[in-house]
Amino acid sequence: MQLASQNAPSPDIVIPHFVLGGLTWLCATLLITFSPEAFTQHYFNPKLLSITHLLVLGWITMVIFGALYQLIPVIMEVKLFSQKLAISSLAFLATGTILLSTAFWQFKLGLLTHIAATFIIIAVILFGINVFSTAHQSHKESIERDFILTSIIWLFFTVAAGFTLALNLTDPFLSPPHIELLKLHAHAGIAGWFLQLILGVSSRLLPMFMVSHHLTMQKLKLAYYLINAGLITGIISLYLQERTITIVSVLILISGIISFLSFLTEAYKKRIKKILDIGMKQSLMSFLILLVPLILVIVLFFDFLLPDEITVPLSIAYGSALLLGFITSLIMGQTYKTLPFIVWLKVYRQKVGKGKIPLPKDLYSEKALNVQLWLFASGFIVLFGGILTGKDIAISIAGAILFCSVLLYNFNIFKIIFHKPITEKL
Amino acid sequence: MNPEKEKIRTLLKGVIDPELMVNIVDLGLVYHITMDEDKMRIIIDMTLTSPGCPLGEVITNSARELIVENYPGHSVEINLVWEPAWSHDRLTAEGRAALGGY
Numbered sequence: 001m002q003l004a005s006q007n008a009p010s011p012d013i014v015i016p017h018f019v020l021g022g023l024t025w026l027c028a029t030l031l032i033t034f035s036p037e038a039f040t041q042h043y044f045n046p047k048l049l050s051i052t053h054l055l056v057l058g059w060i061t062m063v064i065f066g067a068l069y070q071l072i073p074v075i076m077e078v079k080l081f082s083q084k085l086a087i088s089s090l091a092f093l094a095t096g097t098i099l100l101s102t103a104f105w106q107f108k109l110g111l112l113t114h115i116a117a118t119f120i121i122i123a124v125i126l127f128g129i130n131v132f133s134t135a136h137q138s139h140k141e142s143i144e145r146d147f148i149l150t151s152i153i154w155l156f157f158t159v160a161a162g163f164t165l166a167l168n169l170t171d172p173f174l175s176p177p178h179i180e181l182l183k184l185h186a187h188a189g190i191a192g193w194f195l196q197l198i199l200g201v202s203s204r205l206l207p208m209f210m211v212s213h214h215l216t217m218q219k220l221k222l223a224y225y226l227i228n229a230g231l232i233t234g235i236i237s238l239y240l241q242e243r244t245i246t247i248v249s250v251l252i253l254i255s256g257i258i259s260f261l262s263f264l265t266e267a268y269k270k271r272i273k274k275i276l277d278i279g280m281k282q283s284l285m286s287f288l289i290l291l292v293p294l295i296l297v298i299v300l301f302f303d304f305l306l307p308d309e310i311t312v313p314l315s316i317a318y319g320s321a322l323l324l325g326f327i328t329s330l331i332m333g334q335t336y337k338t339l340p341f342i343v344w345l346k347v348y349r350q351k352v353g354k355g356k357i358p359l360p361k362d363l364y365s366e367k368a369l370n371v372q373l374w375l376f377a378s379g380f381i382v383l384f385g386g387i388l389t390g391k392d393i394a395i396s397i398a399g400a401i402l403f404c405s406v407l408l409y410n411f412n413i414f415k416i417i418f419h420k421p422i423t424e425k426l
Numbered sequence: 427m428n429p430e431k432e433k434i435r436t437l438l439k440g441v442i443d444p445e446l447m448v449n450i451v452d453l454g455l456v457y458h459i460t461m462d463e464d465k466m467r468i469i470i471d472m473t474l475t476s477p478g479c480p481l482g483e484v485i486t487n488s489a490r491e492l493i494v495e496n497y498p499g500h501s502v503e504i505n506l507v508w509e510p511a512w513s514h515d516r517l518t519a520e521g522r523a524a525l526g527g528y
Contacts, residue, residue: 275525
C-alpha cells in the first residue's frame with residue numbers, strides 16, 4: 001500500500017485554493033462592514049445574494065476543492081487523477097465567482113449572470129470528473145468515500161438549479177414561487193454539498209487527529225442514508241410546495257445529523273490524544289455551533305404562525321449560523337491541521353532525519369491564531385445579534401471584528417506558505 | 427532483547443510522530459527489530475496509527491535516517507506492516523502519559 005504522503009498532489013495545486021479562499025473571505029468581511037443593510041432587509045436582496053455567493057463559492061467551495069485534493073489520497077489511498085483538471089477547475093471557479101458576485105451586486109441578471117453560472121458549472125464538472133476518476137482508480141470502499149462522491153452529485157445539482165433559477169428570474173417558466181425555489185437551491189447546496197462533504201471528510205480526519213479507534217461505523221451509514229433521504233424528499237416537497245412533507249424531510253435530515261454527532265461524540269470519548277490542539281478545539285466547537293441552526297430551522301417550521309418581521313431575520317440568522325458559525329469556523333480550524341503539513345512536507349521532506357527541523361505547528365503564529373479565534377467568536381456573536389435585532393450598526397461592527405479575525409487568518413496563511421527552511425545539525 | 431537491538435530501539439525513541447508528539451517506540455509502532463551483523467543488515471517492522479496517516483513517509487524516513495547515521499555501512503530496511511493493526515494497547519506507560527494520561 002502506498003503511503004498517503006506518497007500519493008499527495010503537488011502543493012502548487014492545493015495552496016492557491018487556500019490563498020484565494022482566504023482573500024475572498026477577507027473581501028466578504030469588508031462587504032459585511034460597509035453594507036450591513038444586506039442583512040436587515042428581506043434575504044432576497046442583491047447585496048446579500050452577492051455576499052452569500054462570494055462566501056459559498058469563493059471561500060467555502062474554493063477551500064474545500066483544495067483541501068479535497070490533499071485529502072483524497074488519505075481517504076481513497078490513490079493519487080489524484082489529474083492535476084491539470086484541478087488547476088483548470090480553479091480558474092473557472094475563481095472567474096465565475098467574481099462575475100457572479102458582481103452580477104448579483106449590480107442585480108444584472110442577464111448575460112453576465114449566465115456567463116458566470118456557466119463558468120461555475122464548468123468548474124464543477126471538471127472537479128467532478130477529477131474526483132470520480134480518482135475514485136474509479138481506488139479499490140477502497142468506505143462510507144467516507146460515499147459521502148464525498150454523493151456530495152459532488154449534490155454540488156452539480158445545486159449549480160444546475162442555480163443556473164435554472166437565474167434563467168427563471170429573467171424569464172419565469174417554473175411554476176413554484178421563486179423564493180421557494182431559492183430555498184431548494186440553498187438547501188441542496190448547504191446540506192447536499194457542504195454538509196455531506198464535511199461529514200465524510202470529518203468522519204475520517206477527526207478520529208485520526210484524536211487517535212480514536214473501534215468506532216461504530218453504523219452511525220455513519222445511518223447518517224448517510226437519513227441525510228440523503230431527507231434531502232431528496234425535501235427537494236421534491238419544496239418544489240411541489242408540500243409543506244408537511246418538507247417538515248418531515250427536515251426531521252429525517254436532522255436525525256441523520258444527530259447520528260453523525262453521536263459518532264463524533266463517541267470518537268471524542270474514545271480518543272487517545274487527550275490534549276487537543278487549538279485547530280481541533282475550534283473544529284469540535286463548530287459542530288456544537290451546528291446545534292444553533294438546527295434549533296432555528298425547527299422554529300422556522302412555524303413561520304406560518306409568525307409575522308415576516310420575525311421570520312425574515314430568523315431565516316438570515318439561520319443561514320449565517322450555518323455558513324459562518326458552522327462551516328466557516330470548521331474550515332478555519334482545519335486549515336491549521338492541513339496547510340502547515342502540506343508546506344512542511346514540501347520544505348522538509350528531504351531533510352527529515354538529517355537535522356533538527358521545525359514541526360508543522362511551528363510554521364504559524366499560535367498567538368495570532370488565539371487572537372483570531374477570539375475575534376471570530378466575538379464577531380459572529382455580534383453579527384448574530386445584529387441580524388436578530390435588525391441593527392445595521394451592530395452588523396457593521398461585527399463585520400469589522402470579523403475583518404480583523406480574517407486578516408490574522410490570512411497573515412498565518414501567508415506565514416505558512418512563505419516559510420523558509422530552518423535546519424540545525426544534529 | 428540483545429544489546430544491539432536494545433540500542434536500536436533506544437535510538438528509535440528519537441523518532442517523534444509530529445502530530446501526536448510521542449516517539450514511535452512509546453506509541454507502540456515498532457513491532458520487531460531484526461539485526462544480521464554478518465550481512466550488516468537491519469530490518470525494522472513497524473506500523474502507523476492509521477493506514478491513511480499523512481505523516482507516514484516522514485516517520486519511516488526519519489527512522490531510516492537515524493539508524494543509517496548510527497550504523498554506517500549497514501543496509502537499513504523499514505517494513506510497514508498493517509497486521510496486527512495498531513491499537514492503544516500497544517502504548518507504553520510513557521506513551522500514555524505523553525498523550526495526556528490515557
